[in-house]
Amino acid sequence: MEFKIQWFPGHMTKAKRMMETQLKLVDVVIEMLDARIPRSSSNPMLIDMLGNKPKVVALNKTDMADAEKTELWIKGLKNKSFSVVQVNCATGKGVKQLIAAAQMAARPISEKWAKKGVKNRSIRVMIVGVPNVGKSTLINRLVGRTKVVTENRPGVTRGQQWITIAKGLELLDTPGVLWPKFEDPQVGFDLAVTGAIKEEVFDRGIAVDVLLEKLQKEYPAQICETYGIELSEADTVRDIETKIAKARGCLKAGGLLDLDKVIQLVLRDFKTGRMGSFTLNEPPRSL
Numbered sequence: 187m188e189f190k191i192q193w194f195p196g197h198m199t200k201a202k203r204m205m206e207t208q209l210k211l212v213d214v215v216i217e218m219l220d221a222r223i224p225r226s227s228s229n230p231m232l233i234d235m236l237g238n239k240p241k242v243v244a245l246n247k248t249d250m251a252d253a254e255k256t257e258l259w260i261k262g263l264k265n266k267s268f269s270v271v272q273v274n275c276a277t278g279k280g281v282k283q284l285i286a287a288a289q290m291a292a293r294p295i296s297e298k299w300a301k302k303g304v305k306n307r308s309i310r311v312m313i314v315g316v317p318n319v320g321k322s323t324l325i326n327r328l329v330g331r332t333k334v335v336t337e338n339r340p341g342v343t344r345g346q347q348w349i350t351i352a353k354g355l356e357l358l359d360t361p362g363v364l365w366p367k368f369e370d371p372q373v374g375f376d377l378a379v380t381g382a383i384k385e386e387v388f389d390r391g392i393a394v395d396v397l398l399e400k401l402q403k404e405y406p407a408q409i410c411e412t413y414g415i416e417l418s419e420a421d422t423v424r425d426i427e428t429k430i431a432k433a434r435g436c437l438k439a440g441g442l443l444d445l446d447k448v449i450q451l452v453l454r455d456f457k458t459g460r461m462g463s464f465t466l467n468e469p470p471r472s473l
């Protein structure tokens with residue numbers, strides 16, 4: 187089974203161009219990754235776009251990710267040139283540390299200003315990341331109220347918006363950006379099932395088949411617990427879907443399996459975290 191997707195709508199091309207222009211004006215970039223898919227949510231175009239610009243990586247939605255793997259991801263990603271902070275923007279956990287890390291990354295620049303006698307210049311931080319990863323939610327957390335629109339669907343933020351967070355610190359919210367081609371089908375799949383890609387542009391049936399196959403291997407107990415079913419290793423994906431359908435009454439007239447309903451149910455339960463916490467990308471082995 188192969189999951190294919192190619193999606194680069196017009197507004198994202200525009201967003202990428204805007205991002206390039208704004209980059210010239212910012213001092214630090216926060217790259218927000220989805221802790222469930224740190225590898226697949228990292229934009230491969232960003233390295234070139236950033237050049238020497240200081241960066242801080244934020245692993246968000248840690249409440250929905252496998253905590254052990256998040257720790258390993260943090261160790262594996264940490265690098266001499268940037269720090270990695272885990273956050274949960276839904277509750278605000280880790281947000282203070284993230285801002286401290288951004289301020290630290292800006293220190294060489296602010297020291298340079300100080301030497302030149304420049305005063306009252308704010309540190310400008312830009313947040314980038316795939317659609318729906320939680321960029322606007324972070325801004326609202328920092329401001330302490332709803333300043334920018336957030337919603338659980340990709341493509342909510344369209345324009346760029348500067349927000350003053352505190353004295354001397356400004357943050358730029360940007361629209362989520364994807365890249366033209368997902369060379370690896372796994373990347374498209376990961377982005378689809380975690381909510382970075384609109385459901386209208388991928389085959390939900392294939393996505394759920396691939397997802398159940400993966401969960402059966404890596405997290406079988408979570409499927410059993412969520413739906414109150416028992417699985418055996420010999421179960422095919424269709425067997426699992428049938429068991430879920432029976433447990434949840436996803437049946438059509440005559441007792442026939444209503445596959446569409448199962449697909450909808452599984453995708454929703456996975457995306458909302460109702461099925462549990464998962465990390466779909468294996469952490470890199472630390473050196």
Ligand SMILES: Nc1nc2c(ncn2[C@@H]2O[C@H](COP(=O)(O)OP(=O)(O)OP(=O)(O)O)[C@@H](O)[C@H]2O)c(=O)[nH]1
Nearest residue numbers: 275318319320321322323336337338341342343362
């Ligand atoms: N569980 C959980 N949900 C989160 C977290 N952070 C954000 N969300 C939710 O994720 C959804 C998307 O958040 P947004 O802040 O709108 O995402 P965005 O990155 O600005 O998305 P675009 O503007 O489309 O690029 C919202 O429903 C948030 O409530 C988190 O740490 N944990």
Ligand SMILES: [Mg+2]
Nearest residue numbers: 321322342343
């Ligand atoms: Mg947004």
